[in-house]
Amino acid sequence: MTEYKSMSKLAIAIASLLACGAAQAHYLWIEGADGSAKLYFGEAEALLKEKSPGKLDNIKGPKAFTVDAGGTRSLASITRTTEHFAIGGSGAAVIVSEESLDVRDLGKNGLGIAKQNYYARSGPVRGTALPLDVQAQGPNTYAVLYRGQPLKDAKLEVIAPNTWMQEHTTDAQGVVRINTPWRGQYVLHVLHVDKTPGEFGGKKYDNLRNHFTYTFIKTEGADPGPAVPPAHPME
Known part of the structure; x- marks a missing residue:
């Protein structure tokens, strides 16, 4: 695992900019909670939040749930706005799944015939809440799970408050x-790319591309400084 080093603000900025240029992968993530949760689509490390009309409309049918302190899950309202999805309801955690997207031919990108699923969570949940999940094991320690089983050699990206991104590999x-x-x-x-073939909506796919994000707030620590904008405009 890579450890954070003592870095100057300039070095932090450079690392962030390089990470932004390399990621180029959209996903869903949650910000806020307790009746004011917002679901974004884009790339947090690049300060990219897609809008509607636009690429936010590619997300067709996300489902949202709130989870109370006792673990009870309740269906939450979810409304598309021009910049995000607004999630209603309150709870200790919010979970989102988007499994309605059609099978796509991503062969030109070297990704084959793929079905893409997006999952997002904020706040703690007892047990595995989603097919792909990250569960806390202790301070700054997490387990990556797929269908309840640990994922060896999974790549986990950590996107910090100042958008500096670091990658770790699971044991x-x-x-x-x-x-x-x-x-x-x-x-x-x-x-996580599951290479098990399947079928969805009458179309066959040769891999599942599952994205998961977990959002949390740390109340203590050093001042992160301002968020670093991306080095280049995002397409």
């Missing part, structure tokens, strides 16, 4: 230890 037990030196919002992102 044989699917566990990874991260670093959170600054206070503020963190987004953990995992992409």
